[in-house]
Amino acid sequence: DVKVTQSSRYLVKRTGEKVFLECVQDMDHENMFWYRQDPGLGLRLIYFSYDVKMKEKGDIPEGYSVSREKKERFSLILESASTNQTSMYLCASSINREGGELFFGEGSRLTVL
Amino acid sequence: AQSVTQPDIHITVSEGASLELRCNYSYGATPYLFWYVQSPGQGLQLLLKYFSGDTLVQGIKGFEAEFKRSQSSFNLRKPSVHWSDAAEYFCAVGAQANFGNEKLTFGTGTRLTIIP
Numbered sequence: 001d002v003k004v005t006q007s008s009r010y011l012v013k014r015t016g017e018k019v020f021l022e023c024v025q026d027m028d029h030e031n032m033f034w035y036r037q038d039p040g041l042g043l044r045l046i047y048f049s050y051d052v053k054m055k056e057k058g059d060i061p062e063g064y065s066v067s068r069e070k071k072e073r074f075s076l077i078l079e080s081a082s083t084n085q086t087s088m089y090l091c092a093s094s095i096n097r098e099g100g101e102l103f104f105g106e107g108s109r110l111t112v113l
Numbered sequence: 114a115q116s117v118t119q120p121d122i123h124i125t126v127s128e129g130a131s132l133e134l135r136c137n138y139s140y141g142a143t144p145y146l147f148w149y150v151q152s153p154g155q156g157l158q159l160l161l162k163y164f165s166g167d168t169l170v171q172g173i174k175g176f177e178a179e180f181k182r183s184q185s186s187f188n189l190r191k192p193s194v195h196w197s198d199a200a201e202y203f204c205a206v207g208a209q210a211n212f213g214n215e216k217l218t219f220g221t222g223t224r225l226t227i228i229p
Contacts, residue, residue, distance in 0.1 A: 104156030
């Protein structure tokens with residue numbers, strides 16, 4: 001089975017802190033994604049990556065950056081956390097660029113005080 | 114730009130009854146359509162997908178969905194629900210120009226409650 005692991009299930013940070021959310025997949029998938037999930041808004045794509053060191057902006061990239069130095073790992077970075085970034089963050093991966101299934105991690109719930 | 118509407122925020126169904134969750138999309142060409150389910154505290158799991166071909170798609174856990182181009186709909190159905198189907202359901206649309214599953218647009222979700 002594909003496993004997408006998000007290192008932190010729950011985080012509490014203070015405004016202005018730098019926050020790293022880590023995601024690792026174990027199935028040699030090409031694509032990796034970061035989504036944000038908010039009640040009443042569904043999931044919104046922040047960034048995705050289709051190869052090591054490659055990234056593309058999603059619908060809401062402002063205030064976020066990403067890093068993909070190794071194929072299996074995709075990090076989401078909040079350079080200076082703000083209260084409006086309090087949310088559930090979901091990482092996902094897919095095999096390649098052929099429209100297949102996204103496999104999701106269990107999510108990281110971030111609270112910014 | 115593509116968009117998805119799930120008109121029902123919350124649906125309550127008796128165990129054993131049939132289910133239909135509505136999804137309407139907006140996209141100029143043939144869309145890539147997905148239904149995902151999220152159980153409490155879990156990530157999302159794919160139920161089924163439509164890219165082309167037969168407009169009635171079978172998925173896991175006894176779910177099916179029908180693509181109706183004329184109505185811009187992709188409704189999810191199950192003939193008899195089980196208590197374990199209680200979850201949140203998300204419809205999503207993708208574009209061929211984005212390889213189908215990159216830059217998916219998700220609906221706002223429908224929460225399903227099952228009563229005995």
